[in-house]
Amino acid sequence: xxxxxxxxxxxxxxxxxxxxLLIALVPLASVLWLVISRGLAGLSFAxxxxxxxxxxxxxxxxxxxxxxxxxxxALGSAIGIPLGVGAGVFLAEKGDGALGRVVRFVAEVLSGxxxxxxxxxxxxxxxxxxxxxxxxxxxxxxxxxxxxxxARGTEELVRLVPRTLNEASLAxxxxxxxxxxxxxxxxxxPGIVTAIxxxxxxxAGETAPLLFTSLNNQYWSTSPGQPTAxxxxxxxxxxxxxxxxxxxxxxxxxxILLLLVGSLSLGAKLLARNRLKGLAR
Amino acid sequence: xxxxxxxxxxxxxxxxxxxxxxIGLTALGGAVLVVAGLIVLQLTxxxxxxxxxxxxxxxxxxxxxxxxxxxxGAAAYVYGTLVTSTVALLFAMPVAxxxxxxxxxxxxxxxxxxxxxPLELLAGIPSVVYGLWGLFVLxxxxxxxxEPFLARTLGFLPFFKGPPIGLGFLAAGVILAIMILxxxxxxxxxxLRTVPGxxxxxxxxxxxxxxEAIRVAVLPYARTGIIGGIILGLGRALGETMAVTMVxxxxxxxxxxxxxxxxxxxxxxxxxxxxxxxxxxxxxxAALGLLLFxxxxxxxxxxxxxxxxxxxxxxxxxx
Numbered sequence: 001x002x003x004x005x006x007x008x009x010x011x012x013x014x015x016x017x018x019x020x021l022l023i024a025l026v027p028l029a030s031v032l033w034l035v036i037s038r039g040l041a042g043l044s045f046a047x048x049x050x051x052x053x054x055x056x057x058x059x060x061x062x063x064x065x066x067x068x069x070x071x072x073x074a075l076g077s078a079i080g081i082p083l084g085v086g087a088g089v090f091l092a093e094k095g096d097g098a099l100g101r102v103v104r105f106v107a108e109v110l111s112g113x114x115x116x117x118x119x120x121x122x123x124x125x126x127x128x129x130x131x132x133x134x135x136x137x138x139x140x141x142x143x144x145x146x147x148x149x150x151a152r153g154t155e156e157l158v159r160l161v162p163r164t165l166n167e168a169s170l171a172x173x174x175x176x177x178x179x180x181x182x183x184x185x186x187x188x189x190p191g192i193v194t195a196i197x198x199x200x201x202x203x204a205g206e207t208a209p210l211l212f213t214s215l216n217n218q219y220w221s222t223s224p225g226q227p228t229a230x231x232x233x234x235x236x237x238x239x240x241x242x243x244x245x246x247x248x249x250x251x252x253x254x255x256i257l258l259l260l261v262g263s264l265s266l267g268a269k270l271l272a273r274n275r276l277k278g279l280a281r
Numbered sequence: 282x283x284x285x286x287x288x289x290x291x292x293x294x295x296x297x298x299x300x301x302x303x304i305g306l307t308a309l310g311g312a313v314l315v316v317a318g319l320i321v322l323q324l325t326x327x328x329x330x331x332x333x334x335x336x337x338x339x340x341x342x343x344x345x346x347x348x349x350x351x352x353x354g355a356a357a358y359v360y361g362t363l364v365t366s367t368v369a370l371l372f373a374m375p376v377a378x379x380x381x382x383x384x385x386x387x388x389x390x391x392x393x394x395x396x397x398x399p400l401e402l403l404a405g406i407p408s409v410v411y412g413l414w415g416l417f418v419l420x421x422x423x424x425x426x427x428e429p430f431l432a433r434t435l436g437f438l439p440f441f442k443g444p445p446i447g448l449g450f451l452a453a454g455v456i457l458a459i460m461i462l463x464x465x466x467x468x469x470x471x472x473l474r475t476v477p478g479x480x481x482x483x484x485x486x487x488x489x490x491x492x493e494a495i496r497v498a499v500l501p502y503a504r505t506g507i508i509g510g511i512i513l514g515l516g517r518a519l520g521e522t523m524a525v526t527m528v529x530x531x532x533x534x535x536x537x538x539x540x541x542x543x544x545x546x547x548x549x550x551x552x553x554x555x556x557x558x559x560x561x562x563x564x565x566x567a568a569l570g571l572l573l574f575x576x577x578x579x580x581x582x583x584x585x586x587x588x589x590x591x592x593x594x595x596x597x598x599x600x
Contacts, residue, residue, distance in 0.1 A: 006490050006493065007490060009490070009492060010490035010491055010492040010493070013495075014387055014491070016379060017379040017380070017382050017383035017387060018383055018387070020375070020376045020377075020379030020380040020383060021380055021383055021384075024376060024399070024400070024403065024462055024466075025399060027403075027414075027459045028399050028403045030414070030418060031406060031410065031411070031414045034417075035414070082309075083309065083312050083316075086305075086306065086309030086312070087310050087312060087313045089306060089309070090306040090307060090309050090310030093306060094307060094310070095310065099307070099310065099311070100310065103310045103314060105582075105585075106313055106314055106317050107313050108585050109578055109582050110316070110317055110320075111581075112516050112517070112520075112577055112578075113574060113577060113578070114520020114521070114547060114573055114574070114577055115520070115522065116520065116547045116550050116570065116573075117320070117324070117570045117573055117577075118320070119554075120324065120327065120554070120566070120567050120570040121319065121320050121323045121324065123327075124323035124326065124327050124567075125319065125323055144316055144320070147312075147313060147316055148313065175298055175299055176299045176302060176303075177298050177299050177302030180302065201405070202405075205405075205408070205409075205410075206407070207408060207409040207522070207523045208408070208522035208523055208547065208551055211551055211554065211555060212554040212555040215555060232407060232409045232523075235409050235410070235413060236409050236523060236527070239409075239412065239413045239416055239417075239527060240416075240527060247417065251413065254409075254413050257407060257409075257410065258407075261405060261406075261407060262405070265401075265405050
């Protein structure tokens with residue numbers, strides 16, 4: 001092969017790989033543009049505060065679904081965050097033995113379990129014994145989904161804390177538990193908060209595990225023991241309905257969901273950046 | 282490490298507190314195993330009635346899914362899951378690897394965070410939003426220009442026959458490809474970063490062009506890890522629910538044509554579980570979940586091991 005043709009192939013492959021970037025950007029730009037443009041069309045104050053109207057009646061909103069998502073995610077976080085962060089601290093501090101290796105591997109493998117499967121598990125765990133759908137069941141599903149990735153994330157962040165800090169504290173006679181809590185965890189805290197925010201953002205976007213756990217509700221739900229509406233399930237129901245009006249509501253609800261999920265992960269990103277700056281100082 | 286030293290000057294209450302702390306942490310770590318155990322337990326418990334009645338093999342291979350007569354066979358759903366995931370891999374693999382190569386080998390390091398940002402965005406969009414987009418944007422585009430075009434040009438193949446509906450295996454495959462693209466790309470980038478610079482330099486010093494260096498030095502070294510990333514992407518594709526449910530057409534049939542509507546394992550669980558009547562129907566859906574769980578578990582374990590081997594067990598450097 002001549003040098004000329006080899007250089008030609010090199011250039012061609014660079015262009016091909018660059019095209020991969022363009023191909024990846026097209027769906028992203030299209031999704032974002034359509035959600036924003038079609039979503040903005042239906043956006044109003046009432047959309048945030050009102051209940052869904054039956055088909056045929058104009059107006060109405062998804063207020064109960066927004067509140068429901070916040071409720072389910074908050075309950076799920078209340079269960080999932082302590083478990084996930086705790087398991088992560090265990091992995092970092094005591095995780096070098098056989099138990100640690102097993103827990104680490106199981107956490108890694110569990111993070112790939114499809115969310116719909118977790119929904120079935122929450123159905124068996126909560127819905128069947130309670131005999132009805134409830135926000136609790138959805139929360140349990142979200143918690144199970146949060147734990148593995150939170151554990152792995154926390155472990156990585158705690159391990160980043162310099163060993164010398166730990167040793168200095170122990171050498172001063174501070175007990176081990178206090179060293180872990182007040183020195184190691186405190187140093188790793190901003191990073192852990194980032195991981196938590198990312199976990200919450202992912203949980204807020206989940207639909208499949210809520211379909212048959214928290215189900216849906218056309219009204220305000222007053223207690224977590226009731227079936228509860230959520231933004232994601234509402235988008236699914238609106239989108240797969242045959243009505244034009246509901247389709248446009250699906251887009252507006254999707255815009256609200258994207259704003260919620262996006263602001264959570266943006267917050268996480270900003271926090272991570274500040275942390276890096278802090279370490280550099 | 283300091284335990285021997287501390288033991289002599291220990292305050293009694295303190296040792297108790299340290300031991301409680303250790304026990305508490307271990308319990309929290311063990312909770313991960315409990316969660317895993319609960320998943321397995323619930324899935325087997327719920328699906329037991331159906332698996333007793335039919336046995337796993339005949340459940341998976343039988344085509345007949347008749348809710349009214351309590352006859353359950355998963356073949357059509359398994360078929361749909363496999364076809365859509367294969368289509369997704371065929372589309373996503375070259376793009377993801379090309380993209381990873383472009384980001385790690387062909388651009389200046391300063392640009393990388395700017396280019397990597399959209400990938401993170403792509404990974405963060407909820408699946409139901411992809412479904413919405415798929416239903417109202419992708420499906421119409423497939424129905425009108427794309428599927429008729431494929432039928433005209435490649436219509437002699439069995440894959441591109443039949444009426445262009447839009448909803449179907451092809452739509453589900455394309456949307457899955459978009460959704461697993463960030464996964465495969467991220468792992469590939471991670472693996473490519475561990476390729477020693479000396480390998481590239483050696484190839485370049487021997488007169489190779491940049492592409493030749495990638496082909497003879499970089500890719501062979503990174504192959505195992507990239508395959509691990511692809512398997513991880515496959516695992517995601519198999520279990521992806523909402524977007525597929527919204528665009529696959531939800532018709533339990535086995536058809537060679539990608540234009541035909543089909544069904545997938547997660548999609549049928551999503552559509553039927555809440556309205557399932559009786560322990561057998563619920564059990565059959567849970568058995569589908571168990572199947573999905575088993576397959577994704579194996580794929581994930583394999584992928585993690587491959588990636589770990591490929592990156593030489595190196596501790597990941599924080600970004």
